[in-house]
Amino acid sequence: MGTCIICGKPTDGRICKTHEEDASFTFHGDRPDDLTAGRYYRGVVDGFAEFGVFVDIGPVTGLLHRSEIPQRLESLDWDPGDEVFVQVLQVHDNGNIDLGWSIRQKEREFRGNLHDPPEAAPETDADDDEETEGRSSSISEPKPVETESESDFTTAAETATEPETAPETETEPESGSAESTVSDGTVADGATDTETVTEPVGETDDVVEDSTEPDETTESAAVETDTTERETPPPERVEIGQLADEIGETVTVEGTVAGIRQTGGPTIFDVTDETGTIDCAAFEEAGVRAYPDVDVDDVIRLVGEVERRRGELQIETSDLEVLTGDDGQAVLARLEAAMEERATPADTSLLVDDPEVSVVLEDLVAAATTIRRAVIEARPVIVRHTATLDGYVAGTALERALLPLIREEHAQSDAEYHYVDRRPLDDEFYDVEAATGDVTDMLEAADRHDEKHPLFVLVDAGSTRESTDGLELLDIYDAKSVVVDGGYADAAAATTADVLVSPTAAGGDPVTTGTLGSHLAALVNQDVRADLRHLPAASYWDERPARYEDLAAAAGYDMDALDDIRDAVTLEAFYQSYEDKRELIADLFWDERNASLAAPISEQFSEKLESQLETAIAHLEARNESGVVFDVLNVDEYTHRYDFPPAALLVDALHRRREATDGPRVTVAVKRDELRVRSTRPVNVRTVAETIAQALPQAGVTPRGGRDGRIEFLSGEREAVVDAVVDEIASRLS
Structure with a gap:
């Protein structure tokens, strides 16, 4: 053992x-x-x-x-x-x-x-x-x-420390030094990284390290040179962003420790200053933590040689010091001022003037600053969004903005896979189940790799009380959150998220989250603005605002092409909804072949939707209560379970398809233990559910989401709940 x-x-x-x-x-x-x-x-x-x-x-x-x-x-x-x-x-x-x-x-x-x-x-x-x-x-x-x-x-x-070529001559080790190697090729006890000597002729050609223990013949010489070494000034401090010009030079960097990774050989410190992040390798001995007293977020001064390893910049550390007191505060003050300046968007204009989005412009700038700062601090950004069209448009727009920033900020070539992660949600809310999974991953990354806690950006979710438990769990672990939701928010979310971007919370009208996320992405990275101009128009099912149609046309997209992209993304969002499908979704939005890719997928979308609509319309139960026309669909009995489209998309399509009536028309889609409502006149589904919960206490009625959310209940009380919903809505609209 x-x-x-x-x-x-x-x-x-x-x-x-x-x-x-x-x-x-x-x-x-x-x-x-x-x-x-x-x-x-x-x-x-x-x-x-x-x-x-x-x-x-x-x-x-x-x-x-x-x-x-x-x-x-x-x-x-x-x-x-x-x-x-x-x-x-x-x-x-x-x-x-x-x-x-x-x-x-x-x-x-x-x-x-x-x-x-x-x-x-x-x-x-x-x-x-x-x-x-x-x-x-x-x-x-x-x-x-x-x-x-x-x-x-x-x-x-x-x-x-192995040289690129073996020395031409071999010399005897100095008197008093430890044997540099043993016959099997391992380093002998006492070998260190201070000097290198060669093995006596006939034993081995391996160049290894000399002992750190000076013998009596060299100790006095070391004392004589010690004063001279102390008087040698430290190497000049160089900003991390300028290290590409310092390869082969010994430099000093000052910053904070963003992460620590222990490999089987050296310890890797991710060091961040006001200009970037770089890996710094420090070696104690194989698999042993170097500088064990250094922790994540410590302010440090590091001296080492700049090298390029397999195409990536790295510093081979020779000295590392934790800065405290005035020295540490001075570095922190310099970093704070520089980071705040770098994190604040230089261009705070919207993609196009939109009064409905302008009401949250300050919140958008605050959210963009928070996201940009996370990138600068080498803090992972986790984008959680609903597996819907809105969620994918907004979430992918943010991903499009983040990837170039991360590539610029971090030296390692695969940084984009470590510092941004887009994860679709299983539900329409960021509940405690989703948060528990995120916190578990976060704590494991911190424990195993000393990784900083991520910034969580919740898209098309997080603005209602169903998400407060999840957000509070993040807050317990000091993980910051940004919530971006174009739908109806409630007061509970405004006090839970660190930054909330919601037009309805600011007193405005709802917008598509795809629109809101596209504007936010443009603020996060102004260099990708041209890539984002067609996205807002792709997030609308009908009645696209002319301003966004014109913006898409200027980017070279006609409305038929946008319809194909919208339908294709919606279909792909349904399948493997827990996967981000980064490359496929990016191809649908931006690849030069997106027209040939989106069109056939859009045809599949139309075929599947039409098939379900045809069946559903034939089995609608028509009701007329107090002059209000209701179309009630039993989703469990008259649609194919687990097939496309999902219930929320189906009820939207049904409601758009039904003929106009003189009075209000309401569509109700009922599943086993939940129902959704769409109406030609405003209906606050949440208050309807709260009223019915009092009238039917035995039915377990629970509102989920904002005023346009859904109602959950006990499946055994379904008929009673449906009747109560119809009566309550009719009384409100008549």
């Missing part, structure tokens, strides 16, 4: 099952069935096919099917021969290997590399060290410790 090299828990190998997903594996087996399903392996791209990518894992080849790739196969930035990381999903009896996607595509993003199997691992040589320079340390297959050889373990100290 050994201990896990990551968490220290007892385990039968070098790494426990919990953290096995944090390690990558180098395969040294001979057959497909030597692979272990669930593990992440280093591989090499072998070739491409229409259905996916072939990846060589050692001597065997697997298929990464295009359905496992979170983007279009054509846009995958891989070439044959590229080193990649993939997950082995399944090894079939016939030897076929199914591979899955790995979001980590650089070895330093794993917490170590393990040999699989360890007994077949090749000996580390100088070429291997040079090839793996800057990577996290390698550790052998997690088998019992007694069966492993020390040669399977390569420390980061060996790889990080």
Whole structure:
């Protein structure tokens, strides 16, 4: 029984099952069935096919099917021969290997590399060290410790300081220094990163590190030079945004710690100043936390050499100091002033003048400033939106604005996958179930990776009391929230969200959330304004405002094309509603082929909707109460369950389709334990539900949402509730 090299828990190998997903594996087996399903392996791209990518894992080849790739196969930035990381999903009896996607595509993003199997691992040589320079340390297959050889373990100290070419001559180690290497290639006790010496001739060519313990012959010399070293001024402070011009130079940076990641080799500190964020690698020893007293949000001064690792800027840290007192306050004041200036949108104008949106312009600017500041602070932005047309238009607009900002702000190439996450909601509210999932993920990220708590942006949800419990749970953990909802808000949400953008809460009329989100996205990133001009018009089902039709036309979109995009997005939002479908939705909105893509999907939308409408209209129950015409549909009995369209979309389409009447017309769609209402005259569904709840206390009547929300009840009381709703609405409208 050994201990896990990551968490220290007892385990039968070098790494426990919990953290096995944090390690990558180098395969040294001979057959497909030597692979272990669930593990992440280093591989090499072998070739491409229409259905996916072939990846060589050692001597065997697997298929990464295009359905496992979170983007279009054509846009995958891989070439044959590229080193990649993939997950082995399944090894079939016939030897076929199914591979899955790995979001980590650089070895330093794993917490170590393990040999699989360890007994077949090749000996580390100088070429291997040079090839793996800057990577996290390698550790052998997690088998019992007694069966492993020390040669399977390569420390980061060996790889990080290995010179590009071996010295032409070999020298004897200085008197009194520890032996630099041992015969199996591991670093001997006492080796540090202060000096490098070469092994005596005939023993090894590996260049390793000398001991930190000075012998008696060198101690006096160290004392003599100490004064000179102290008098050497520290390197000049350089802003992170200017480090691309300082490669190979030793610099000083000052900022705050945005995150800390412990790899199998160095500790990675994400450091943020007023101009950007960069990874800073600090090494103590393999898998051991460097500078353990440094925490997230600490103000620090860091000295190190600027390097480019696999195309990404990084600082190799030589000294790190936490700043407190006046020094820390001075840095914080400088960062605060610069961040506030950078976070505030330079252009605070709307996409187009709209009096209904202008009532919340100050709130939009406040929301944009909060979102922009989260990006600057290296704080993830989580966009939660309803799986509806409105939710997707607004949520995708924000994503479109955020991605370029994140790419500019963060040096690592995959930052956009870490610092923005768009997650559709299961329901129309941000309830405690959704918040519990988010908080669980947030706390795990903070515990495992020292990640900052995200900013949560709730789109088309969060403005009614059904979301207060979820918002309060976020607040308990000091996670900030921005709510953007064009529908009817209530007073409860205004005091719960940190920033609320709601025209109705500001005394105005409702607008589509797609419109509101598009204006917000333009404030978040003015460079994408041209990309957003057609989105507001795409969020309307009928009676598009002329200002948005003109704005879309100026962007090159006619109304028929927008109808196709609207219908296609609505259909795709229904399927796999819990997935963001980033690339597909972006193609529908912006790809040059969106016309050929949206049109056939729009046809499917029309066919499915017409089929359901035809059935529903034939089974409407007509009622006339006090001059008010009601169309009542039993959704459970006269529609196909789990098929498109959902009940909310169906009742909207039914209501638009019915012929006009002289008096008010109301459409009621009734499911097993809930109903929705649409009316030609304003009806406050929430107050209707509250009245019926008092009249039918045994029916469990509960209003959900704002004045245009839904009514829930006990299914056994359905007939009584429907009759009561019809009577109550008739009395209000007659």
